[in-house]
Amino acid sequence: MNDDLEPEQDLAEQILLLLREQPDGCSEYELIQQLKARHSTHIPHLPLIDKLVLFRTHFLVFNALYRLRDRLWGECSHHLQISPLCVQLQPYVPGTSGITTGDPLRDYYLDMTNLRDTDEAEVERLLASFWSRMRGDQVGDRSGDWDPEQKRAALELFELDSEPGLDMAAIKRRYRQLVSIHHPDRGGSTTRIQSINLAMEILQRHYR
Template sequence: MSDLNRVYADFPQQADLSEQAMYLLQQQPDGLPEYALLQALRKAHSSHLPQLELSDKLVLFRSHFVLFNALYRLRDQLWQTQQAFLSIDPLCIRLQPYVAGSQALGQHDPLRDYYLDEAHLRNTTGDDVERLLTSFWTRMHSGEEKLAALELFELQDPITPQRIKQRYRQLVSLHHPDRGGSQTRMQSINQAMEILQRYYC
């Protein structure tokens, strides 16, 4: 039996999504991009994720939300028990050794707050996702382009060229059509990047 087959044979089907994600990350010491982790969980037939086409924008949003909710819960748990530090970045989700005081979780993290509030999952519809895209283009053409771009990138002060580029890479990783994302969404992301580069880079 190959290593990959062994990984799936030993996959903890009855565990919650946090434990399932941790199991797969333990097999990959160098970490995994979000899309690869999502695909690995789907291949292992995790019952916590919708087994529908990720080309559907709402399915992609819900899969992404459920996974990040589980990852933030796992990060809190690992930190509190001093087992490890979970680095959460769409380009590389990775388990790292726990080092006291070096990776404090005490700072306010708006993304953590967002993903741990499951009302966002329950209340976001396909129309909401479409409205987000429509709102971006409408506001951009009405002269509010910078504000619309910042909202699309979910950026708040302090805004630096480095943060803009990092967020752009994260959004591309999540929404590129080659990874199951939407072409329309990618056009919005690229347009927002061009706008922010004019103002900040």
């Protein structure tokens, strides 16, 4: 289904609509891509390669998720699992799925001043954390399998399309370009290089 989301809908309502279509849940990255594909006007429609775009998109989505979780619990209709790797509507179970008091993540994402006041250094740290999660726990996994979401995220960071003609030679050329652009000696940052290296590691496993 590729229908546009209603522009007057709140982001939380748009997310609820998408999650109802996916009872098994989805990752944060997949949810963002679906919002973009359905032309949501509530998130930036720009590549996640830009660290400020990545942070703003992530924050807006998680703000909506925590608002939605509070609402669904108040309505006694669902519990909402919130994780970068799995966002899922779950059955409402009184006494077991309630909102945890003193939840620091909920408090952080519901405070919109954090969206306004987070500086570039903090965004760099969050970016490195995002790519570490995308890398996951599969280092040393002998099966050699990586989640497709990791592959898509890495390709987006490299601004490459997953097309039949894409090969390791093209990926390496793009990798060298990105390293040259973002190297600390040229005004880049160590955390950005780390993100590029982690994405390259993911793509090497997919295209080796």
